[in-house]
Amino acid sequence: xxxxxIRLNGGAEDEAAISKAGGLIKAGELVGMPTETVxxxxxxxxxxxxxxxxxxxxxxxxxxPLIVHISDWDHLKPIVSxxxxxxxxxxxxxxxxxxxxxxxxxxxxxLETTGGLETVAVRMPIxxxxxxxxxxxTGYIAAPSANASGRPSCTTAEEVYEDMNGLIPLILDGGPxxxxxxxxxxxxSDSVPELLRPGxxxxxxxxxxxxxxxINPAIDGVLDPAQKxxxxxxxxxxxxxxxxxxxxxxARDKVVAAINHELxxxxxxxxxxxxxxxxxxxxxxxxxxxxxxxxxxxxxxxARRLFNILREMDKLNAELIFAEAFHTPRLGMAIMNRLxxxxxxxxxxx
Ligand code: TXA
Ligand code: MG
Numbered sequence: 394x395x396x397x398x399i400r401l402n403g404g405a406e407d408e409a410a411i412s413k414a415g416g417l418i419k420a421g422e423l424v425g426m427p428t429e430t431v432x433x434x435x436x437x438x439x440x441x442x443x444x445x446x447x448x449x450x451x452x453x454x455x456x457x458p459l460i461v462h463i464s465d466w467d468h469l470k471p472i473v474s475x476x477x478x479x480x481x482x483x484x485x486x487x488x489x490x491x492x493x494x495x496x497x498x499x500x501x502x503x504l505e506t507t508g509g510l511e512t513v514a515v516r517m518p519i520x521x522x523x524x525x526x527x528x529x530x531t532g533y534i535a536a537p538s539a540n541a542s543g544r545p546s547c548t549t550a551e552e553v554y555e556d557m558n559g560l561i562p563l564i565l566d567g568g569p570x571x572x573x574x575x576x577x578x579x580x581x582s583d584s585v586p587e588l589l590r591p592g593x594x595x596x597x598x599x600x601x602x603x604x605x606x607x608i609n610p611a612i613d614g615v616l617d618p619a620q621k622x623x624x625x626x627x628x629x630x631x632x633x634x635x636x637x638x639x640x641x642x643x644a645r646d647k648v649v650a651a652i653n654h655e656l657x658x659x660x661x662x663x664x665x666x667x668x669x670x671x672x673x674x675x676x677x678x679x680x681x682x683x684x685x686x687x688x689x690x691x692x693x694x695x696a697r698r699l700f701n702i703l704r705e706m707d708k709l710n711a712e713l714i715f716a717e718a719f720h721t722p723r724l725g726m727a728i729m730n731r732l733x734x735x736x737x738x739x740x741x742x743x
């Protein structure tokens with residue numbers, strides 16, 4: 394299949410591209426869609442065949458449910474069995490935006506879209522192209538992150554093309570994603586709200602709005618293998634570059650010394666090693682492949698660049714990658730959640 398990329402520029406010509414994309418989705422096809430978090434692989438959430446296509450294109454296990462994207466509050470009611478008061482409070486504050494809420498579903502949403510679950514994850518994105526596309530389609534777009542399963546998510550149309558070329562007919566290029574990390578997922582289907590994935594909205598923002606929130610244990614990676622994870626996606630390896638990624642944590646000087654030491658060892662055995670550092674430390678490393686993810690004083694930039702830098706590691710054929718830890722105040726929980734998963738929990742504490 395030929396994969397077309399259409400660059401949008403906010404002008405009147407965008408309408409034709411969005412209408413073409415909406416037509417494809419209504420016909421059961423898939424489209425690469427920009428959102429403020431990461432790019433999505435968009436299909437009609439009400440069409441079981443379309444959801445099956447999404448799993449096939451990503452190579453994603455079919456028990457890993459998809460998020461349904463809506464553009465308007467009134468579109469929530471038909472797809473859920475009830476709307477708890479907490480959802481109204483949260484939506485008032487954070488929708489449209491990077492927050493996904495989980496509800497008990499109605500019959501309108503097919504089980505193919507929810508990976509067989511009786512609950513449905515719903516998000517209202519703020520990106521104007523995503524919103525226009527939802528309105529041009531059936532009003533309900535199922536969209537996982539547009540990466541091939543297991544790879545880092547895509548924050549540009551080019552990255553979607555890398556993973557989806559030949560598999561989908563169209564990618565809408567809306568420029569780089571603003572946030573660069575996926576949405577926060579909060580489960581409202583039970584009595585106490587439970588955080589399943591940290592993301593663009595922080596835990597303290599949610600707590601300020603709702604009060605008590607449970608944190609799902611799988612978030613920190615301390616998942617008991619015998620326990621069934623609530624967000625099925627959490628049991629799969631994620632975001633991983635091809636090389637072996639190791640996080641080095643501790644006081645800044647010790648981290649620099651330890652990475653330089655590991656680097657020398659790696660280079661002496663002929664391994665191609667790379668470093669993911671902050672702007673403040675990048676010039677303290679001896680290797681040839683040192684990438685700065687941004688300044689520790691600008692956590693939005695670190696979040697925005699994380700997936701992009703992980704993908705760059707593959708292009709550089711890095712066999713071993715040492716990364717600093719980035720425990721920044723607001724987005725640090727989400728940044729570290731992705732980095733730890735990408736590293737398969739490989740962490741050296743110094
Ligand atoms: O920011 C985002 O959320 C992006 C953009 C495209 O909107 N989408 C995204 O989708 O990250 P995906 O499929 O890559 O991640 C969705 C996560 C998965 O871990 C999945 O298991 C979980 O949400 N999920 C979806 N529906 C669920 C449900 N009913 N119950 C529990 N977890 C659910
Ligand atoms: Mg994903």
